[in-house]
Amino acid sequence: MAFDYDTVVIGGGPGGLAVAYGLNASQKVLVIEGNLWGGTCPNFGCDPKKMLYGVVEAKRQVIRYQESGLPAAPNIDWSKMMAFKRGYTEKVPTGTESGLKRAGIDHLHGTAAFVDAHTLRVGDKQVSGKQIVIATGATPTIPDITGKDAFKTSTDFLNLAHLPQKIGFVGAGYVAIELANIAVEAGAEVHVFQHNDRVLRHFPQEYTERLKDILAKKGVHFHMNTNVIALNKEGSQVEAATDNGDSIKLNAIFAAAGRRPNLDQLNLTGIGVAVESQGVKVDDHLRTSIPSIYAIGDAVAKSVPKLTPVSGIEGRYVASLIAGETDVPIQYPAIPHTVFAGPELAQVGVTLEAATKDPDHYTISDQSVGSWYTYNRLRDKDAHVTTIVDKPSGKLVGAVVLAVNAEELINDFSELITHGTPAEEATDWTPIYPSVSSDLGYFY
Ligand SMILES: Cc1cc2nc3c(=O)[nH]c(=O)nc-3n(C[C@H](O)[C@H](O)[C@H](O)COP(=O)(O)OP(=O)(O)OC[C@H]3O[C@@H](n4cnc5c(N)ncnc54)[C@H](O)[C@@H]3O)c2cc1C
């Protein structure tokens, strides 16, 4: 049977683009995108978020230096900060599309739905592929409560023309904590409503409690064990009623209760692709229940974190699988993750929870490093680092960092973990002094 393309990729985000670029040299490839070329991360995720974060962190650093020569804290001009962000995001879709054109990759704008295992409908067109890759990402979950239409999402937040005075977030995961930090630093009154007693469930509780205290001192109001049960929009305000019997008037409320895979429009059950609540069901080769259809990135049900680098790893892996360059199951390196919350909380490798349960196997070293040269210089008195070492081999296998610029230290730790570098070799190199990396030899 002749197909229009060797491989058709649904979704032009980090995952889908990695497949297309990976196969372009050897195959006829088509990418289909229903919204903005580039996907979530550069248009309304990681990249714009971190541009705003850079500005609020600069303000925070001035505050840290108040006793050290910078007495006046600056105010954030929201509209100029947003213009700075738009200066980047506005170019993403056209830049991504130009890249595809330059590479000679066919691309089509429109929403795809399966007709059968090899055929997709996009508007009034049909296209077929020997292989099809689902890389459709995820979208915010909107809690199903009375008045839910009043919820805004992270995408709305990252496009706010003006900062509302009083803001609420439902949920206390990555999105809520990162955006709450930006909003409070920019001058809003911020309320976080969390249905249980845990913030940032992917990180160790002793660390999340420290971060929660730091954010509370900045002015974030945490309403723990509190469900928002109804919203009532009154003019420019939204009244949020909680199951504690309270109600609070806000100028905006954001759903930050997780993200669900973008699968509704694909007709997956219609053609027999197995789906779970967390995403498309795949095997260890990222094949769906129909072997010619693969799924990658945020659209997949999986235990590894749903992050941009993971979508990229999976996209490159599926490209090499389809190209016949590999047939081994996917293997993930140590994947670091960070919440950019001023300071950053980052972790990689074996979790503190798992290491604590197995003291015969792991050595845990927990250090308050605020007085170390690096963190004293940054006036980061709350800085804290935990390393987890595998006792038999003496190798670093996990780490948690709460600090200004934690991303740098966690990147160094990830490198050591990925390459299985023993302690003596970890010190056998010459990083810039003084720098975050020059502390590495002192941790384990
Ligand atoms: C606010 C926010 C901040 C984030 N910050 C970070 C961070 O700091 N670091 C990090 O690593 N990750 C971060 N993430 C997560 C990161 O954005 C995602 O993990 C990443 O974008 C997933 O890539 P993907 O290619 O799987 O999906 P996406 O980037 O979501 O791309 C999927 C694409 O498929 C398209 N699509 C969907 N359905 C169809 C269809 N039927 N037909 C055609 N096209 C379709 C969508 O329009 C979308 O463009 C953040 C996410 C959010 C929301």
Ligand SMILES: NC(=O)c1ccc[n+]([C@@H]2O[C@H](COP(=O)([O-])OP(=O)(O)OC[C@H]3O[C@@H](n4cnc5c(N)ncnc54)[C@H](O)[C@@H]3O)[C@@H](O)[C@H]2O)c1
């Ligand atoms: N820095 C980063 O790497 C980064 C930043 C943002 C987002 N992301 C990615 O996006 C994903 C989604 O982020 P998120 O913050 O939306 O999800 P999340 O899974 O991190 O957090 C969701 C939060 O909502 C709570 N919740 C769930 N249902 C609820 C309900 N009905 N009412 C109230 N609270 C409820 C959960 O307990 C949790 O605290 C992340 O898991 C991550 O993969 C990553």
